[in-house]
Amino acid sequence: MxxxxxxxxxxxxxxxxxxxxxxxxxxxxxxxxxxxxxxxxxxxxxxxxxxxxxxxxxxxxxxxxxxxxxxxxxxxxxxxxxxxxxxxxxxxxxxxxxxxxxxGGYVKTSKNSLDQLAHTLNDLDFCYATLNKVSRSFALVIQQLPQPLKDSVCIFYLVLRGLDSVEDDMTYPQDKKIFLLHTFYSNLLIDNWSIKDVGDTEDYRILLDNFGKVINVFKLLDKNDQSIISNITLQMGTGMAEYVGKIDSIETLTSYNLYCHYVAGLVGHGLSALFVNSGLEDTDLCVHKHLSNSMGLFLQKTNIIRDYLEDLKAGRTWWPKEIWQNYAAYLDEFAKTPNCEKSLECLNHMVLDSFNHVPDVINYLSRLKHRKVLEFCAIPQVMAMATLVELYNNPSVFTSVVKIRKGLTCKLMLNCSTLNEVLHWIYFFITKIEQKIPKQPSVNAHRMQEVVDQVKNLCDVNSKI
Structure with missing residues (x-):
């Protein structure tokens, strides 16, 4: 390196x-x-x-x-x-x-509204049109996968996107929400099932209003893939239901990790199972479930850190009290004093907690054999790394939404085709983090340096230069 x-x-x-x-x-x-x-x-x-x-x-x-x-x-x-x-x-x-x-024709997004497309497209085309509307970055990496894995991952994403939309709709009655989260998986077997006026954005509401189209494609998938998607949806819905109505902060790191497991770690489990069932990856990918879990937790924790202000305003507080109580009496104090040393120490502690998953991420990615599967898995992880570089020691996290440049996002999407390229990016971004570690000695700074050294060493060991 x-x-x-x-x-x-x-x-x-x-x-x-x-x-x-x-x-x-x-x-x-x-x-x-x-x-x-x-x-x-x-x-x-x-x-x-x-x-x-x-x-x-x-x-x-x-x-x-x-x-x-x-x-x-x-x-x-x-x-x-x-x-x-x-x-x-x-x-x-x-x-x-x-x-x-x-x-370059990588992703074709229609200018028509999703509601219009629902009345003109067949079921499969509507699913991909919805994918392009609700997540362009994931749409690109999903549509580069080989068939039939591509369709399975697309439907897996849309099913979980529908489930997540139910959880995120703060206007939906709690009793109905809990029931729907518990039973959402079973609706995959009901022809033309849908639900109106649920979802926190217009496109998500249209997705759930036309969910019968997703179900129709789901039923055409490989039976094992159907079972994987249904099982993960059941587990995720059950886990989400446990946190409905909890407006106070998550208390402990254990609870924080469990929540992230429900909403993201299980996605890693499901994707690994789909990869193996497709025959593109070895069966041992499903054996090491802690690696799949870390892939999801790393992404989810990055989003939670970035969305501090948005979630605070919406009454959702996912930062664990076990961390932030060391730096403030109330979680909203950071928004009032963003440049305070304590605020930045708390932020850096949260970023450090996320970076603890990077060694598992490298381990998981190094096990992948198919180039397109590697691209699919690596691009979101490297983008999360780039995002954490921007978040680390940045007071703007408490006053706005910090994002990476769109140009950098595009560059990462086009340059993560081999493990060597991916490791170069990880090494590059972990070096950027190292340069931002505060000079003033602290426990968090010392631990972050340890993580940086560990990640650099793993990149060197796994690099195929």
Missing amino acids: NNENSYYYFHSHSLTMIILVATLINVILYIPYYFYQCLLSALATVSVGDIYTVQNDDDIILEKQQQMKAMKQKWFYMPPVLKELTSSFLFPTEIIAILKLKF
């Missing part, structure tokens, strides 16, 4: 050249769009006479303000793809990755 830095950076270009190239790319992309917006603005200009047809001065002022706001939105609005390109201003290879994924 001595050449990890050269793996990611240009050898022959200075920083100045990189900036110039990035600037040129962004200018070339933005100038045509800017003039296009100018043309639209000229065509859409409202005449002064039209404005003054209102009845009073207050209406005139309001109309002027609305027109000015609309004008600013039109002139300064930047579509998502340009925002993504701008955020990767200093990273030309990320810009290339964005454009490649955007226009």
Whole structure:
């Protein structure tokens, strides 16, 4: 791993050249769009006479303000793809990755609403259209899997997405929610079963409203795959039901790990079973269930750390009290004092807890034999690593949602095809974490350095250079 830095950076270009190239790319992309917006603005200009047809001065002022706001939105609005390109201003290879994924035909997302697609697509096409709508990153990695594993994993994801939507809907009555979580798996055997007005987003509600289409495809899967999906759904629903109505923080690390097992570790168990049943992976993958569990826990804990503020506002507090009570009397204190040393120590403690799963992640990934299965498993893990780099020692976690650049996400999706590439990324990001470890001595800093050293050693041992 001595050449990890050269793996990611240009050898022959200075920083100045990189900036110039990035600037040129962004200018070339933005100038045509800017003039296009100018043309639209000229065509859409409202005449002064039209404005003054209102009845009073207050209406005139309001109309002027609305027109000015609309004008600013039109002139300064930047579509998502340009925002993504701008955020990767200093990273030309990320810009290339964005454009490649955007226009390379990797994932085709319909411009029609999911509700419209439900009435026009067949059952299987609707399932993939839903997958593309509710999770574009997972959609890409799932659709790169070989058949018939691809369809099984797609349906597995949608079934658990439906189950998770029930859990996340804070407006759904608790008694009905608990019952539905317990019985959700059995509905997979009921033709055309669906439920209306459940889910915390419109697309999730449409998924559950048209769940009969998912069931129809589920029944066409291999019988063993059906059994795996049904069994995991039963276990997950039962586990989720235990936490319904618990608005207080999870008390202990044991309870925290158990919750993460229910909502994510079981997904790892199910995926490992699907991989083995497909014949693409060896049976010993299911023997080491603690490794599959860690794959899920690492992802879930990363999300829980990132979503601190969002969950706090929604009344969901998943940070374990066993950790945060060492740094504050109440969990919301961190949002009030984000730059406080205690706040950052708590955050770093949470990140450290997540990183404890990385050795198991490396162990699991090193056992995979099929290239597409490795890509599917590795990409989310490496993205979680990149996210934790941004979260670590970052007070913005307590005041906003911290995410990695879209360009970096795209680059990771295109460069995790071999174990060697994956280990390079892990080594790269763990080195970034090492650079962010606070200089002031502390127990958390010491433990994080130990984890960093362990992960680096595992990368060296498993690397096939």
